[in-house]
Amino acid sequence: MAGSPATAAIPGAPAARPGARAWIVLAVLCFVYVLNFLDRQLLSILAKPIQDDLGVSDGQLGLLGGLYFAMFYCILAIPVGWLADRSNRVKVLAFSCGLWSAATAACGVASSYPQLALARMAVGVGEAGGVPPSYAIISDYFPPGTRGTALGLFNLGPPIGAALGVAFGASVAAAYSWRLAFLWVGAVGVVTAVGVWCFVREPRKGGLDPAPARPPASAGTTDASPGFGATFRGFFANPVLRNxxxxxxxxxxxTYALLNFSVLLLMREKGMTLEEVAVWYALVLGIGTAGGMYLSGRLIDRLARRSKTAYAYLPAVGLVLALPLFVGFVWAGSWQLALVFLFLPTGLNYFYLSPAVTLVQEEVRPDQRVLSGALLLLVMNLIGLGFGPTYLGLASDFFRATHPDNSLQMAFYTLVPFYLLAVGMFLLLARSIRRQLAQEASR
Structure with missing residues (x-):
């Protein structure tokens, strides 16, 4: 697996141009990702009406959107990724989309907290097979030197999904009920899953990679593919991938703590209504985050050709610039001023995702991409998705006794040290990359 990049483009060489089919497939997969994230974020968007209906606390909401979901989403992504590397990745993706969409619809009929928790866990089970296969499919439709841009466009799925979720979910909840939003989104997802199964073609694994990176001619067989243990050990033995x-x-x-509780903070402590959330917060989230995703993808394609350390420094710079604006968002006394402060951090906070996915996809063999992408998601989602919202919800419950009117605001302030920790981790990654490059140069 890798001590050196398996598919890195030659510095300064022009990138091959992907065909029209590649862009069509990218658009389809991006739409599936939109649904993936829309389904996932509906809970946080509709947090207040759900709280009013089912009587759940901030801590319980944090567990629903965090640990309960992440336990299944992260852990099951590993066997699903291993299976997808050895089978038809498109079929795995389509089946997963159908499963998480049906579970999303089940959230809309939950009449108690335990029922809602079980439905959310089922959403996590389905979504475990959503993103890693897509990463690998895109990497086999787009040649080296264009993957950062392609994956950056694919990663527009979360901001578009989150923005549509805010606009659609809040509007439906305000006009009808929060339950109907879950039912409608689930139905759209099931139809989409059928379309992916029928119309998206499975690409040849490694077909666009330089010859040394391709698996042997017999790689279509199980014997020629690296085993689960070899891929797992190789991923975590590589300091660059691990860091x-x-x-x-x-x-x-x-980012997940912020995403899961921003709407509740804006509504409960800054006076925003569901109708205002559906318009203004949706615009800030959609435009800001989508701009950050796309810009970081374009930048990493350019900067990584000059120095591989760009994979580390670009996210670090984004977080440093975002931190003071995040503090302004939490401090602001009105929702209007809060959204002004929030606009840039919604993009800068996500400067890490396209560089991370691109680095992992180019650092491993083509027949290890799905599992390696799943291992990346295992670590970052178990830490971030599993514990970020859970922590913030419990922190808000803790502050409620002393700050009953602004417990969420106080909880948000405690995220500042985690910004600094993330910056430090990316600087550590930069050091690992420099060491890897020095080792390769000395061979």
Whole structure:
């Protein structure tokens, strides 16, 4: 697996141009990712009406959107990734999309907290097979030198999904009920899963990579593919991959905590209504985060050709610039001023994702990409998605006794040290990359 990049483009060489089919497949996979994230974020978007209906606390909401979901999402992504590397990745993706969409619809009929928790766990089970296969499919439709841009465009799925979730979910909840939003989104996902199964073609694994990076001619067989243990050990034995995963986990601790509780903070403590959330917060989230995802993908394609350390320094710079603006968002006394402060951090906070995915996909063999992407997601989502929202919800419950009117605001302030921790982790990653480059140069 890798001591050196398996598919890195030659510095300064022009990138091959992907065909029209590649862009169509990318658009389809991005739409599936939109649904993936929309389903995942509906809970946080509709937190207040759910609280009013089912009587759940901030801590219980944090567990629903964090640990309960992440336990299944992160752990099951590993066997699903191993299976996808040895089978048809498109079929795995389509089946997973159908499963998480059906579970999303089940959230809409939950009449108690335990029922809602079980439905959320089922969403996590389905989503475990969503993103890693897509990473690998895209990497086999787009040649080296264009993957950062392609994966950056694919990673527009979360901001678009989150923005659509805010606009659609809040509007439906305000006009009808929060339950109907879950039912409608689930139905759209099931139809999409059928379309992916029928119309997306499985690409040849490693077909666009330089010849040394391709698996042997017999790689279509199980015997020629690296085993689960070899891929697992290779990932965590590689300091670059290991430190990238940990740095992303530290970053996602902040981003998922922010994403899961921003709407509740804006509504409960800054006076925003569901109708205002559906318009203004949706615009800030969609435009800001999408801009950050796309810009970071374009930048990493350019900067990584000059120096591989760009995979570490670009996310670190983004977080440093985002921190003071995040503090302004938490401090602001009105929702209007809070959204002004929030706009840039929604993009800068996500400067890590496209560099991380691109680095992992180019650092491993083509027939290890799905499992390696799943291992990346295991680490960063177990830390970030599993514990970020859980921590913030419990912190808000802790502050409620002394700060009953602004417990969430106080909890948000405690995320500042985690910003600094994430920056430090990316600087550690930069050192690991420099060491790897020095070792390769000395061979």
């Amino acid at each position: 990238m995963a940990l740095a992303c986990g530290a970053t996602q601790f902040v």
